[in-house]
Amino acid sequence: MAYQHVKVERNGPITTIILNRPEVMNALHSEAHFELHEVFNDFSADPDQWVGIVTGAGDRAFSAGNDLKHQATGGKMGSPPSGFAGLTSRFDLTKPLIAAVNGIAMGGGFEIALACDLIIASDKAVFALPEPKVGLAALAGGLHRLPRQIGLKRAMGMILTARRVSAEEGAALGFVNEVAPHDELMAVANRWAQMICECSPMSIRASKQAIQMGLEQTLEEAIGGQFKYPAVAQLFKSADFVEGPMAFAQKRAPNWTGK
Numbered sequence: 001m002a003y004q005h006v007k008v009e010r011n012g013p014i015t016t017i018i019l020n021r022p023e024v025m026n027a028l029h030s031e032a033h034f035e036l037h038e039v040f041n042d043f044s045a046d047p048d049q050w051v052g053i054v055t056g057a058g059d060r061a062f063s064a065g066n067d068l069k070h071q072a073t074g075g076k077m078g079s080p081p082s083g084f085a086g087l088t089s090r091f092d093l094t095k096p097l098i099a100a101v102n103g104i105a106m107g108g109g110f111e112i113a114l115a116c117d118l119i120i121a122s123d124k125a126v127f128a129l130p131e132p133k134v135g136l137a138a139l140a141g142g143l144h145r146l147p148r149q150i151g152l153k154r155a156m157g158m159i160l161t162a163r164r165v166s167a168e169e170g171a172a173l174g175f176v177n178e179v180a181p182h183d184e185l186m187a188v189a190n191r192w193a194q195m196i197c198e199c200s201p202m203s204i205r206a207s208k209q210a211i212q213m214g215l216e217q218t219l220e221e222a223i224g225g226q227f228k229y230p231a232v233a234q235l236f237k238s239a240d241f242v243e244g245p246m247a248f249a250q251k252r253a254p255n256w257t258g259k
Contacts, residue, residue: 005032006039007057013050013201013258014193015043016186019085019112022058025104027067033079037086044093050201050258051193054087054116055100055186056109062099062125065107068134084140085112091212094205094231096196100189101125101167102182111138114145117208119175120189121167122182127175130162148215150174200240201258205231 005028007018017039019026028036043052056062063085071077083089087097088111099105099116105127113119113127121127129138129146137143138159147155150173158165158173170176180188196204209231214222226232235241239257247254 001038001042003035003039006035008039008042010049011190013048013197014053014190015046015049015051016053016055017043018055018057019063020057021067022056022060024067024069025061025064026056026058026109027064027070028085028108029067029070030076030078032067033084033086035086037080037082040082040086040090040093044095047258050095050204051196052095052097053100053186053189053193054097054112055189056102059103059124059182061104061109062101063106063109063112064104065109065111066136084108085115087112088115088141090115094209095201096204096208098189098192100185101127101176102185107131107136107138107142108140111140111142111145114149114175115141118177118192119170120178120180120185120192121170121176122185123167123179124182125167125170125176125179126164127167127170128162128164129159130164132160133162146175200235200238200244200254200256202231202235202238202240202256203244206235 005021007020009016043049080086097116098118099113101113101121103124105113107130110127110129129142131138154173167176167179171179209229210226213229239259243254
């Protein structure tokens, strides 16, 4: 399917999703949100796609967040049930997502990155939740994900000041997994994706879901209830569950099918 505001590229089991509004620093409006909703639906449903990479078109921005000029001039507003960028309120995606942050990640752009499982940042990347400076609030998950990911006091230090944070400081705070030279960003993001693809897709999905659901429970509840999680139950019924130990016993690389 052709999209106006998003590009989708596939390389083997890796899907790259490119926010494609570089003329407005990849800020998103209603049409873009609904396109991304369909893109992530397709990625989730495709059994041959195992890992997603989300990045922005051009060299300046990952995403500047909400398209405020579009909003201020009376442009159509609204987003799908899956939230900002079709992602921030999507809680049933068990496939891993990597944010390859190639520049500015402000407001909703930062919230997109926080909704991904890993953040690989260009050394030119800048992160912030600046909504209070324009009379808004980071209600697409930023106010909730950032404290969970880096701790309350560190998150408050960013949120209550709306200050900008470099890629290096993001790594020190704990929300950036790796800082890459700008020109090597996609190569580094793809290296992470390839490392994930060396693992069983069924195991990865079970692990992601167990972490996400377990964090909402006590430790005792999480350990006792994890075998009832859908992705964990699917793992035990999968061909990968048989293939992994078989390949280990035969001293060969496993042939994962993700089924």
